[in-house]
Amino acid sequence: MEPGSGSTTISGNCTVTSTGDGCPWEVSDKARLCRFLCYGSEGGIYTAREESRVSVVNAGSLLSLLQEGRGGEVVEEIKRFSQDGRVVRLNPSLFALALCSQHSELKTRQAAFKALKEVCRVPAHLFSFIQYKKELKEGMKCGIWGRALRKAVSDWYNEHDAMSLAVAVTKCKQREGWSHQDLLRLSHTKPAHEAIALISKYVTKGWKEVQVAYAEKENSEEVVRVLSYLEVVEKVKHSCDETEVVNLIEEHTLEREQMLTDHLKSKQVWRALLKEMPLQATLRILGKMTANKVLEPGGSETAALCDRIQSETALKKAKIHPFSILVATENYKRGQGYQGQTKWDPDSSILKALDSAFYKSFMNVEPVGKGIVVAVDVSTSLSSVVPGMSISTAVVAAAITMIFARTEADIHVLAYSEDAVVPCSISADMTLAQATIELLKIPSGTTDCSRPITWAIENNKAVDVFIVLTNNPLWTFAASPLASLKKHRQISGAHSKLVTCGLTSIGHAIADAEDRGLLSICGFDLGALSVIRNLAQDLI
Structure with a gap:
């Protein structure tokens, strides 16, 4: 459900929305699909910095929805997540689109191919999509290059602006075992106009043949621009003159990917690249x-x-x-x-x-627009380091609280342990160092992550999202966090959700797969903030 859409009524133990979705805490196939598109797993656990190869094994909900004839709905979700920046990793969306493009239902295949350019915005995405199609077809007796894929790939090239395509094909020439030469040849692409034909010839035949073919022609302005750009790219590839390379970078905004390895040994070349990088x-x-x-x-x-x-x-x-x-x-x-x-x-x-x-x-931080409690576990010294980073858990916890304190209108920051919950005076005008000190000066005890929820109940606070930060979620607690959350929902009437962040966790979690409002995060990274936002706004 989109934020702010639909109305709510309380019916027994289940909040029912006017959109007809039933109980919002049920983890439906649609919810699992959205989790998969967001971070590559259908479960309620997000593991920071971990990206495993996606396959049909961890895409059960996607298969179920396709079998139910809801392929068009799936493709719309793929587009929505990839275009709105809701994905932490794009590979699950590329895999899902590849799977839809090979579904038995014609309308689903057509929708998937139509969405190709919207989802695969750069060559690397396109190469990954093709590779997923190849892997999905392995073991089958048919190939992947049917008429529909040939047309979709041809359209991907033909619908590009010529100059942006020239930049793209010279920056990312190949990936995943595929090259532009492979795709243009296998798709039998017929260029839509002369500038695309020029780029196609350059990719498939090389610069020398382009020079011969276009030397005596009367070329349009667009073709002349593309020719000039490709000439510069080729000149850089064959130049050993540092001054010449630097001048070409600065005059034509060339990028690191268009340089040779030897060029990148030069300080002057790097200085030129840094200006527009x-x-x-x-x-x-x-x-x-x-x-x-x-x-x-x-x-x-x-x-x-x-x-x-x-x-x-x-x-x-x-x-x-x-x-x-x-x-x-x-x-x-x-x-x-x-x-x-x-x-x-x-x-x-x-x-x-x-x-x-x-x-x-x-x-640059867009407010979530919800009532939020950020609760920091002070049962330990918060002196550990977040895996994969050189940052202490204390600094990360302070940064997370600052992000919400500076961007949300309805926010409470708490420090908690087994015995107490203490509101923290972390304000929007604090520095990161001041916020860190504010958290560390609070006395510690043993952990009970249900305490922030109990605090909200006792203080009559209707909270949309509880964000609980701790080192590692190996807790003993007086009441189950999920039981406390359900009690808070019932008393407050709020659609309360709970996110537990084990900042040093490598797999321990308390997420209940059968409650959509519960999510565990193991470790922390920028993607974790996107996952929290998506959960808060009912998108996963």
């Missing part, structure tokens, strides 16, 4: 650039980069989330890569820019 990618390589002296203390390139990192315009354009900046900051602070081979001395000006960007990027 997407901000998210830049954040990931700050350590490497400092270690290689591409970014030097007091250098003009460092100053320019710092200005861009903390530019509100750049942050907004790139839609950078504060949690992404927190991870980048902590990775940069530690002064070495995870393998320990690359080491650097963190630059103070870069750290200052990252700190500024962290607070500015809160403008």
